[in-house]
Amino acid sequence: MAEQTPMSSRVFTVPNILSFLRLALVPVFLVLLIAGEDVAALLVLVFSSVSDFLDGVIARKFNQITRLGQLLDPAADRLFIFAALIGLSVREILPWWLTAVIIGRDVLLAVLGIVLANHGFGPLPVHHLGKVATFCLYYALPLIMLGQAFDAIAWWANPLGWAFALWGAFLYWWAGVVYVRETARVIRIPWGAAGSQSDTIET
Template sequence: MPTVSTRVVTIPNVLSVIRLILIPVFLWLLGSSQYGYALIVLVVSSLTDFVDGWIARRFDQISRIGQLLDPAVDRLFIFSTLIGLAWMDFLPWWLVGVIVARDVALAILGVVLANHGYGPLPVHHLGKVATFSLLFALPTLVLGVAFPEVAPASAPVAWALAVWGAFLYWWAGAIYLRETVRLVRLSRVADAAASDTLGD
């Protein structure tokens, strides 16, 4: 079991902050129709997401703040990119809605869990695969925009990964819902048992 430290300044956390800073840079480049540079920023951002996780595990730099920061930046990165691409009419808004709605649902589950004394649920491997699919799909989509000559080959791959990622996103969400229901039931049973004990 890896040790989770309370350190704030670690290489993975620095990479997460860099990824956060690159979000407005990407949106500006996309809005300025500088698609080639936007693609570079997107690829760098996606790579740092994979690299920081590997560094955290390989060099024992897993931290509590990193466990919160990394998925938060991932979501913000994905949301911002989806919205930017939809705004430029490179992506349909329904796909943005499908992905954002899932995380709104998870936020509600988080509030329910907190009200019953539980912290955030650990990230499920399906959620990780979904994030990987989306982080690979978005640069592939921008690749076709930046270089139209490769779009016939890149676009089908990008769309397949995007739809698959959205599907896995919701599948993982269903698992989180099931776990939330289980924990809430356990909490209610524990409260009922405590009430009976006090009544005796």
């Protein structure tokens, strides 16, 4: 069995500071996007992606993996996706129904998390469908933004971005159905067995 990386409860580590910075850039990104400053918004997104990569490398290399970091990192990723969806929808580049579909799935997962917690369990492991869906959305929204920022590449960036967006939304909800079924299975476990089972379902 592989040795687990030690988990720290520290707050002020370099990776966590980078994650805090990424969170602070979310409203900046949203304002730039709504204002139509697509190039500047893309630069913020590139900086966020680079810092996301760096904080993971630093955390692993210097044993600075923390509980807080495991919460901040995916939170920043999700908020950037939400900001991109909202900004592009405000500008009527994306339809609001697509934004509602994607955000609605995350609301569903939040409800499932509450249900699991009430039954004594931690969050479910991330399903590979969810990972693929998130991957699609990470590429879809920047591609659509690239098409808006640079007319010369819009002919391929926009169709490719839309393909990733629609496929990602579909997989997002497919994974959501899997999480619903898994939650239904898990909560049937008797309460007394929750302590022994929770370790097997936590991420």
